[in-house]
Amino acid sequence: MAYRNIKITKGPAGFGGPLIIEPNETKNVVLCVTGQQISPIAKKIAEMTGCELVDGFSTTVPDEKVAVAVVNCGGTARCGVYPRKRIPTVNVEPVGQAGPLAMYITEDIYVSDVKEANLSYTDETNVPAAATAAEEMAAADAQTEATQQPAVEDGKKPGVITRVGIGVGKVVNKFFAAGRESIDTVIRNILPFMAFTSTLLGIITASGLGNVIANTISPFASTLPGMLVISFVCGLPFLSPILGPGAVIAQVVGTLLGAEFAKGHIPAQYALPALFAIDAQVGCDFVPVGLSLGEAEPDTITLGVPAVLYSRVVTGPLSVVIAFLFSIGLYS
């Protein structure tokens, strides 16, 4: 029986991987743990690797025989169980490091949101291909008999109730994954920023530094020319890439300005132009990365970076002017 190595990459909303599955004589089972139905992904993997497909819900296989486990876990148990045992795990649901076993879910052992398009052959074959197809068949038969595992039935149409159940399950899984993602964002991005800024803000306000800042920034931010100056400075090609990263500076300045708006030092209708004045540098640190996310050629990136940076010198102040026009009638 010839086994072939395959590579499994993550899907559009997935995590982890790519995994290389290397089956051999002793490690030759694709364990499918997807409940009612055998996942088409598991079938495809078994077909591509030449491994035996086993339904994990109807039988068990010793761990050391499992080349890869396929699960459809929404993020509680199964997605962590197999990585914990260091068995390569494929999750057909878009779940990242989640659940009580999250610490075991690492990129070298786990890949999620896998679709058929994410499966591909690697170049080398593990074992020289069997001499003839007949031999291969015979070997496969012998193997099945030897292991005495119930073969998985193909083409078994699930009943209506099962199908409805699976449909509902899919939708609920998506909602659940969405909720998990939101909480994740809050914990990873929003709360840390709040912690850092509120501490900073507390120190600034309580130490009296706030008054100093108020006296320096407010006059700039409460007139159109002042805001034009701010945006022009933020948009300078040698400054904008430094001011950009994570929008941290824009966020801190925004929060400081917010405090000035609250005290009435800056008229409320200037909020709109101020939003653009402090943001002329947005993304300037990110041009090459962003362009490569958009699959741009290296030549495009070389000239694209200066094009964006030069453009900001003009369009930064321009955005303030337009925002200023649109702020007429705001809060009056």
Place this chain on the structure above:
Amino acid sequence: MDVIVNITSGFMNWFAEGGNTFSSWVTGIIPQVVCLLTFMNSIIKLVGEDKVNRFASKLTNIAVLRYTLMPVIGLLFLANPMAYSIMRFCDEKYKPAMFDVVATFAHPVTGLFPHGNAGELFVYMGIAQGIQQLNLPLTDLAVRYFIVGIIMCLLRGIITEKIYFRLAGIKK
């Protein structure tokens, strides 16, 4: 002794102030953001990236749509930073301008749809918090921010495109 006590209490006061700000943000901002994020994330998962991509690939040939609708769709459905991947449907020569446009909209989107760039909420939220403390409605600001954002996308798209064409010696 009194001096030490005074210094210490003054020092602690800094962090009490920070704590107040923090708790008001946590209770005032996070609950709504969490629900909105969850809702929009669910919709994105239900719609699926494929459909978004297919739709986006139809918009790229018309400049007005390219520089207005694409960043909006990109940020609403793919969010920062994956929104940048939407420009792979553009011709190579439009990509620098397209990048600029997506970046431009990365913060105006957060006023109405915080999920679009949840990691950088405070550019808008920082200023909006101040306005909220004046008891003024935020929707007014958020809608205008969104609209001016789109207008700026169009202008910046056209201007950056011209600059890039000049630098790269591309004739239209």
